[in-house]
Amino acid sequence: MQPNDLPSHGGDRHWALQTAGCTLQELIDFSANINPLGPPAAVLDAWQESTEMLLxxxxxxxxxxxxxxxxxxEVDPEGILCGNGEAELLTWAGRECAQHGTTILPVPTFGDHTRALAAFGARVHKVALNEDFSLPPLPDGDALLLANPHxxxxxxYSASELLVLxxxxxxxxxxxxxxxxxxxxNEHSLIRRVQQCTHLVVLRSMTKFYSLPGLRLGYAVLDPELARRWQGWRDPWSVNGLAQHLGVIALSDVDFHTRTxxxxxxxxxxxxxxxxxxxxLxxxxGAANFLLVRTKVSAVYLQRExxxxxxxFIRHCTSYEGMGERYFRVAVRSDADxxxxVSALAEVLG
Ligand SMILES: Cc1ncc(COP(=O)(O)O)c(C=O)c1O
Known part of the structure; x- marks a missing residue:
């Protein structure tokens, strides 16, 4: 339980299945922000023929x-480090931050940011975002960890705002x-700025856009020297062969990118x-593939109903710092879902 005694299972699918009393196939999961169009057909085809990767x-x-x-x-591969999901790279980012003094962490934010920073005892200064989630003036610090989109x-957040910061x-x-x-x-990302700004690290996930959360794949774009350091910190085979192979195929499916x-x-x-x-409501x-909704009725109640x-299965936001029961988040899924x-919410709210 959380300090205020609210259930913490924001996105816990096992708990959701028990509460719903149904199978995984029967549950419609709006809590994880996964692209409903994927995985790309080319990945599914290649998957059938990838047994070689196991050997x-x-x-x-x-x-x-x-x-x-x-x-x-369009960046130099020397400045790319692949990870077992972006979550693994967040761990090494946490270690890097811990070596830099104080990390400014605008909140609320994705819970794994706190986990990664705590794992290496980083000194963290949390700063509350404005009510519309824009950035307030940030205090001085040594490192900054921020999600964009949030x-x-x-x-x-605009690239120009972030570059100044x-x-x-x-x-x-x-x-x-x-x-x-x-x-x-490309106009919003700072990926192509990393080469000039060597203190900038950009982390990306391949699990959401390509619908491969179970495969685990992400990458960092960073200074090659940092990439070598992080590579030296971890075990040699953290990105499995299947993920590497299917990741290449996913990237090649340009049609999938456009369709999405x-x-x-x-x-x-x-x-x-x-x-x-x-x-x-x-x-x-929001600009991403999910929506944050403010609700007059408790989001915990709505989730359960x-x-x-x-x-x-929607995601209430009680586990996000300072958000309480008044918010829930839903992935954008297929039109039918x-x-x-919408009709279930109308019924519950009605
Ligand atoms: C903001 C953010 N960063 C990183 C991740 C981790 O992604 P991955 O599945 O690639 O580890 C998530 C997953 O929900 C996320 O929401």
Whole structure:
């Protein structure tokens, strides 16, 4: 239980299945922000023919995947480090921050940021974001850890704002887990600035956009010297061979990238409109593939009712610092799933 005695199972699927009394196939999961269009067809095809990957140790340096990422991102592969999900790279970012003095951590934020910083005893100074999740004036510090787009609000900070901010810190770690979902993401991402700003580290996840959360794959774009240091900290085979192989194939599916962004723009707009029409709900204007909703009725109550009556799993935000029971977050899913959510919410709220 959390300090205020609210259940902490924001996104715990095992708990959700028990509460809903259904199987995994029957549950519609709005709590994890996974692209409903994926995994890309090419990945599913390749998966069938990848048994070879089980027979060998993976490449500890992920050379092919880094080469493919370098081409995809237009950055030097020497400055790319692949990880067992972005979460693994957050761990090493936490260690790096711990070596830098005080880390400024705008909150609320993704819980794993706190975990990674605590793992190495980093000194952390939390700073509350403004009510609209924009950045307040930040105090001085040595390192900064921030998600862009922000989780759980989906707010997108401008590249220019972040570049100005970055000048004030010796280390800046940007968690761009959801950046692939953003239209014209190159204009918003700082990935291509890393080469000039060697104190900048950008982390990306490949599990959400490509719908591969079980495979575990992410990467960091960072100064090659830092990449070598982090590589030296970890075990040699943290990114398995299958993930490396399928990651290369996922990147090559350009059609999947385009289809996802086109789908998201329409599906999100429709869901915003329909949720906003329900009584007592206010939808925050997020740029990512999920929506944060302010609710007059307790989000913990809504989560439980939607689960037990409709087998729909939303994410209440009580585990996010300072958010309490008045917010929930939902992934944008297929039109059919989104429609089910809207009508179930209408019933529960009605
Ligand atoms: C903001 C943010 N960063 C990182 C991650 C971790 O992603 P991965 O599945 O690649 O470890 C998540 C997962 O939910 C996230 O929301």
């Amino acid at each position: 060998h140790y993976p490449d500890p340096e992920c050379r092919e995947l880094r080469r493919a990422l370098g081409k995809h991102l 989780n759980p609000s989906g707010k997108l 970055a000048e004030r810190f010796a280390l800046v770690v940007l968690d761009e887990a959801f950046m692939d979902f953003i239209e014209h993401s 962004r086109t789908w998201l723009a329409c599906a999100r707009a429709r869901l915003v409109e329909e949720l906003a029409a329900l009584p007592g 206010e939808v925050l204007p 939607l689960l037990s009556r409709h087998r729909l 989104n429609a089910r959510l």
